[in-house]
Amino acid sequence: MTTDNPVVGLINPGAMGTPIGCAALASGARVCWVSMDRSPESTTRAQSSGFEGVATEDELVARCELIISVCPPHAAVEVARRIAALEFKGLYVDANAISPETSRDIGALVESGGARFVDGSIIGGPPVERGTTRLYLSGPAAAKAQQYFAKGLFDVVVVDDIIGSASALKMAYAAWTKGSDALLLNIRALAVARGVEAALLAEWRQSMPGLAERSQAAVEGSVPKAWRFIGEMQQIADTLAATNLPDGFHRGAEAVYDRLSGYKNQTDLDMTEVLTALARPSTGQTGH
Amino acid sequence: MTTDNPVVGLINPGAMGTPIGCAALASGARVCWVSMDRSPESTTRAQSSGFEGVATEDELVARCELIISVCPPHAAVEVARRIAALEFKGLYVDANAISPETSRDIGALVESGGARFVDGSIIGGPPVERGTTRLYLSGPAAAKAQQYFAKGLFDVVVVDDIIGSASALKMAYAAWTKGSDALLLNIRALAVARGVEAALLAEWRQSMPGLAERSQAAVEGSVPKAWRFIGEMQQIADTLAATNLPDGFHRGAEAVYDRLSGYKNQTDLDMTEVLTALARPSTGQTGH
Structure with a gap:
């Protein structure tokens, strides 16, 4: 592993977040996550997957060029608000099950902090082989975000260049x-x-x-x-x-x-x- | 056809009412309907099915020992109210797509006029052969009502003796x-x-x-x-x-x-x- 590898920040290494992180690994990235105050299940999953724990979201923001949010829908805005407040300047992908309107709100939030926003969504269960699960992406930077996950177990599909379409x-x-x-x-x-x-x-x-x-x-x-x-x-x-x-x-x-x-x-x-x-x-x- | 045949009153000879009337004919009844002010389609269907037109609901009530109501759900209560007002004393079957509560209301109406009430419902399209469509009946008089339609194209099923179950x-x-x-x-x-x-x-x-x-x-x-x-x-x-x-x-x-x-x-x-x-x-x- 060299410092030339891109670094992807994963929020959170849950049942679906973990295979998304693994897709980033398979595509050549290093994967970081915030390990403080997490459940034993998440910690075990993240460590055994080869993700690198960092202490705080501050550190995550400092190290990553892309952050992907995979969490329950009711938490999506709060996660984005925290990352925006830390003035993350990279690519922010929200892959949660949220309305196009909520996605646009999140986009405005993270862009106000200096990031570029990609609307995303996942259809299918946590994949164990290719062909079962799609990561859909939309927005002007969707094709750029696609590269970070292209070689994993997800079919990564760009819907169009409109924020809201994937949602x-x-x-x-x-x-x-x-x-x-x-x-x-x-x-x-x-x-x-x-x-x-x-x-x-x-x-x-x-x-x-x-x-x-x-x-x-x-x-x-x-x-x-x-x-x-x-x-x-x-x-x-x-x-x-x-x-x-x-x-x-x-x-x-x-x-x-x-x-x-x-x-x-x-x-x-x-x-x-x-x-x-x-x-x-x-x-x-x-x-x- | 002898006067010993039971007489069934049909409201109305529409797309589903007509095969119900035919089931009564096949089971040995004569079938009457009120022919005044009806559409040409209903008139043609009723006449070609062998149903006997009567001029008024008064006459229908006087001649029939069983009346079955097959109409759009929003009309079911009004039909029952008219028949109850004419003090129909026979068996009244409501076969419409109505709630158990509406069915019980209709039962109370027609029983206040002197009738016995049977809750009914139809599942399936207008049958052209046996095995496709069920006429469900419930209530204490369901088995009695069943006989009037048993030999037609409907499978006539008694659910139980509770008014509301068929609905x-x-x-x-x-x-x-x-x-x-x-x-x-x-x-x-x-x-x-x-x-x-x-x-x-x-x-x-x-x-x-x-x-x-x-x-x-x-x-x-x-x-x-x-x-x-x-x-x-x-x-x-x-x-x-x-x-x-x-x-x-x-x-x-x-x-x-x-x-x-x-x-x-x-x-x-x-x-x-x-x-x-x-x-x-x-x-x-x-x-x-």
Whole structure:
């Protein structure tokens, strides 16, 4: 490793941030992260991936020519605000599930600190092989940012040169995947509460093959992550509202995931219990 | 045909009412309908099906031992109110897409006039062969009502003896079919408005095979019927709210179909025009 390698700053080495950092490594960069006050899981992941810990965001800003933010949507603006306050002058990539409007706000923030901004988003799970997951980038500097991740496990796709396009694409995509999961959970909870679940499943088996299994998969796949989806559903609803389209679907999806947020990271969920809890409104208190 | 045949009253001989009447004929009944002030389409359908026209609802009530209501959801209560006011004493089946609460209200209305009430709902299109479409019935008199339609093209299924169960099943079923169509239309309209439709379709083709085709089918299948779906989405949203579940999805779906109601019965829709119109809010004025 020579000092000629570009240095990429990673916020944060979580489940998706770690493979993004690995893509930067594979593409020839060194990867730094702020190691202070981080969870043992993040520390282990970062160290075993070969990322270099630095003590503070000040140091991160001083050392890196590109910083990429991968965090829950509700934290994206605050992360950008801190980096902007440190007057980062490099390339700032926000890869979070946020509305185009929030992305533009973040762009204005980091550019006021002297950075160049790239709008980004990720579609697909943490990749273990190439071809499963896309890192979308948009804005005038998207092609420049693309080079930092091009040789990793992500397909890095430049959408266009408009800030907001990569985020709009993510919003539209997740509007279906996470929105339709919430819709199915809500419907099956309705059938349970009204005593017609068996009749609905029989009708689905006859005329909508696969839907019963999909609703089961929604419980297993989306309920443990519900706490993370709340902010994303808000961003999607805001995007729809700003586009003059009905936003009720995703306000509803936000409410569904909010009620299920107590099941954070739980496995072996009992479907009937989860669906019964869903019809009992509260905020983050439906789990156990 | 002898006077020993039971007489079934049909409200109305529309696209779905007509095969229901035919099922009653096939099961050995005579079928009456009120022919005054009806459209040429309904008149032709009813006459060619062998239904007997009567002049007034008074006469219908006097002659029939069972009356079945098949009409748009927003008209269901008014139909029941008229029949109850005429003190119909037979079996009254409401087969409309209404909430369990609306069904119970209709039951109370017709029973106050002296009738016995059966909650019903239809899932599937107008049948041309057996096995495609179910007539669901619930309530204490459901098994009795079942006999009147048992030999037609419908599978006639008794859900249970609770008024509201057949309606709840329909609400849960249509919450997905028509709700997910509205969701897809809304999402594709978002992608068009934000200039990322091509990128979304490319991503869908890669990771959500079939979804692009499904959104196309939603335009062709649901937009011409949007005017009919508005009331049904209201009933579904009301059902969810009465069950203590988030109702935003179907308030959103109602808004989507409301904006598209101007395309009533139109074919050869231009998808881009429809989706662009969807992002332009108005009430029933988005068509042409």
